[in-house]
Amino acid sequence: MICFRDLHKRFGEKHVLNGFSLEVPEGETTVIIGYSGSGKSVALKHVVGLLEPDHGEVEVDGHVVHDLPRAELMQLRGSVGFVFQFAALFDSMTVLENIALGLKHQGVSDREIEQRVRESLEVVDLDGAEQRFPAELSGGMRKRVGIARAIALRPRYLLYDEPTTGLDPVTSSVINALMVRTRERLGVTAIVVTHDMRSAYSVGDRIAMLFKGQVRQVGTVDQIQRTHDPIVRQFIEGQPDASGDPEVPEFEETIA
Amino acid sequence: MRRRDEVLVGTTIIASLAAIIFGALYLSKASLWTSTEIRVARFRTTGGLGVGAPVNLRGVRVGRVNVIRLGEQNLVEVDLQINQDAVASGILPERPGVIAASASLFGEWEARLIDLDLPPDDANVLADLSLVIESSDDGAWPGATLPDIGELTAQASRIAGNITDISDRVTTVLDDEAVGELQQSISDFANTVQNINALAEQQRDVFGTVSQNVERTSDLLADAAMRLQLTLARVDSATSEGELSTIMANTATISTDAAAMLGDLGSIVGVVRANEATIGRLFAGADTVLAKLETGRGTAGLLLSDSALYQEATLAITELRSLIADIQANPRKYFKFSVF
Amino acid sequence: MFDVLRSMRDMDVWVPRTVVQMRRLGVQSVPIALFIATFTGIVLALLSSYSFSGAVPLYFVGTLIGKTIMMELAPVLTGLALAGRIGANIAAELGTMRVTEQVDALETLAFNPLSFLVVPRVLAATVMVPLVVALAMAVGVTSGWITAISLLDLTTPEFLKGLRLFYEFKDIWFGLVKSASFGLGIAAIGSFKGLRTGGGAEGVGRATTEAVVISASMILVLDAFWAVILL
Secondary structure (H helix, E strand, O other), rough: EEEEEEEEEEEEEEEEEEEEEEEOOOOOOEEEEOOOOOOHHHHHHHHOOOOOOOEEEEEEOEEEEEHHOOHHHHHHHHHHHEEOOEEEEEEOOOEEEEEHHHHHOOOOOHHHHHHHEEEEEEEEOOOOOOOOOOOOOOOOHHHHHHHHHHHOOOOOOOEEEEEOOOOOOHHHHHHHHHHHHHHHHHEEEEEEEOOOHHHHHHOOOEEEEEOOOOOOOEEEHHHOOOOOOHHHHHHHOOOOOOOOOOOOOHHHHHOO | HHOOOOOHHHHHHHHHHHHHHOOOOOHHHHHHOOOEEEEEEEEEOOOOOOOOEEEEEEEEEEEEEEEEEEOOOOOOEEEEEEHHHHHHOOOOOOEEEEEEOOOOOOOOOEEEEEOOOOOOOOHHHHHHHHHHHHOOOOOOOEEEEEEEHHHHHHHHHHHHHHHHHHHHHHHHHHHHHHHHHHHHHHHHHHHHHHHHHHHHHHHHHOOOOOHHHHHHHHHHHHHHHHHHHHHHHHHHHHHHHHHHHHHHHHHHHHHHHHHHHHHHHHHHHHEEEEHHHHHHHHHHHHHHHHHHHHHHHOOHHHHHHOHHHHHHHHHHHHHHHHHHHHHOOHHHHHHHHHHO | HHHHHOOOOHHHHHHHHHHHHHHHHHHHHHHHHHHHHHHHHHHHHHHHHHHHHOOOOHHHHHHHHHHHHHHHHHHHHHHHHHHHHHHHHHHHHHHHHOOOHHHHHHHOOOOHHHOOOOHHHHHHHHHHHHHHHHEEEEEEHHHHHHHHHHOOOOOHHHHHHHHOOOOOHHHHHHHHHHHHHHHHHHHHHHHHHOOOOHHHHHHHHHHHHHHHHHHHHHHHHHHHHHHHHOO
């Protein structure tokens, strides 16, 4: 189980997370929605210790992430798959090498690596792309390779950072279907950060709305769809300026 | 890909290491790959000889100076590293001696190996050599030091001053009666100048040790001096005032000096080939004076009234003097080509 | 810095990657280094003969070429060229990896980016720069020698005489020690600037520029430092 407790994080003047608390139940997919730059990705990076909280803590399986000694942090990272917004594939390596890199590091045998790479690529429908370089792939394919790289480690948790951002609707659907399939096949607990409501509805068990650095509302897909909270309503329906104060933050850049 | 990386990297590393090792060994070859033997030489003084200076035999390098230390009996001991093959091939002299001398004007000195059976004809060197031979009996090579060019020119300068002195005095004693005789004497003097010219001519081809030159030069000089003496005797009898006999006495000693000086000067002349023109002009100047005297322009009155004549003679001497002073002050100007 | 040393423990991570970096940072820098050395040798030969102009014997051309190339010009000129080449390469690559989250991705795969990215580069540069400089020394002296015998009135034995006149082995190792410190500094600064990149393509550009400028200044300062310490 992943648990955010009163998480605070500042970047310079910007108080990005301001008491963010959320529980992610085992075996479910929790979707965090919110405006661009509202701190969704920042929250996600705390889970694997890429960022350290200014205050508060993130607990994974009962361990406080930022207190873990290095060796245990590495072990934790081995059990968490992270799918980056732009896939973050290593340009200088082939698809095969990208996926195999983490496995090799974990001391998996060569034969097993080969098998797991083939499996993972099969899951994302990219069989046979092993020898291609990231630069030769489309955006959607790269994201799928990113997912394959994450699931090849057989993680217990999968963190998706904006998995459908920048993709056309058809490709987005493919990715959504893939995320669902991944959970069914591997039974992982997942956190998906997105502002794409279609995606949120199709992959999420629960949805949490992040607003002004805090969770505005959390509930099942049904609950969110029938919410009366004006801010959440405005966001999920995509209405511009209904309440008069949506406050769309603008510091996505600084976080990327 | 990876295989190629390894090959490329390996090749570069090997090439670089080879460059370092080969370069380092090659550059220090002289002291690394040649086996040497140590020989000890003793000097009264080593002059400007330094550690690392080359040891030459007849101009060919056969080793280097390894250590210089002060020894007993006010002597200096010098360890010479002589190349093994030079020792083994038996080309070293039976009774070797060492002369330390300057190899160039940059203060580089060298140690020259010589055969004591064919010693250099230089009084100082011989004295030094025999001093060392007498005071050591352990087979160390005797050594001596040649004065460097600075000392020679200092001596030459002093003597040139003396010559000017004489010529001044000669000028004062010449009177009417003497002139007739003088004309005869002058022609003798002309001969003398010719001799000196011939000497300079010979010296041009001699570029050896100073001592060799001294011998030959002093013969010629003795001859020249005798003629000068004759000349002055005639002048003396013509004036019959006895004043010249004093000068004569002076001249006798001075000419001895002059003999030595010109010997040294001779070697300088050999070295100064590049600047021979100046010296030539000097002698030519003297010649002109004498030619004028000889043709006489008729009478004694003409000769005596021709003050330019004497001035020219004096000028010629002064020019010689300033030349030598100049050589002394700026040796590079005269020696730069021939030394290297 | 301490982190870098600690991350050297992960031998299995950086050892295989070091060879790749040795080729990219070292072997591929050989042409530019040799190019510079060749022309330096030519110019030095001509310049020195010009300034000696009869007052100093011509064989000192060999001495001057040997000393200046081995002790100063080969290390420093090569160092400056490589500050541009290697420093920019490292800073730009790591900077791009940083802004495209590849560095984060490495961390989530439980890699230490220092072992994976920095150690191979720093090590490769520290080892390869002196070797490249050694080649530059050899080529520089050779080109000086060829210039001396073909354009100047100098013979090979005279040139060698001059070259050997004041030669010490220190001339070579002094240059090589300097070069190793240059390589270390260039790679360390490039890595540091690269990993600290923020703010997209513009940030990468800024990091690259800073890496090159700082490396170049560092080379000159280190050069003076070694001259004070070792001479």
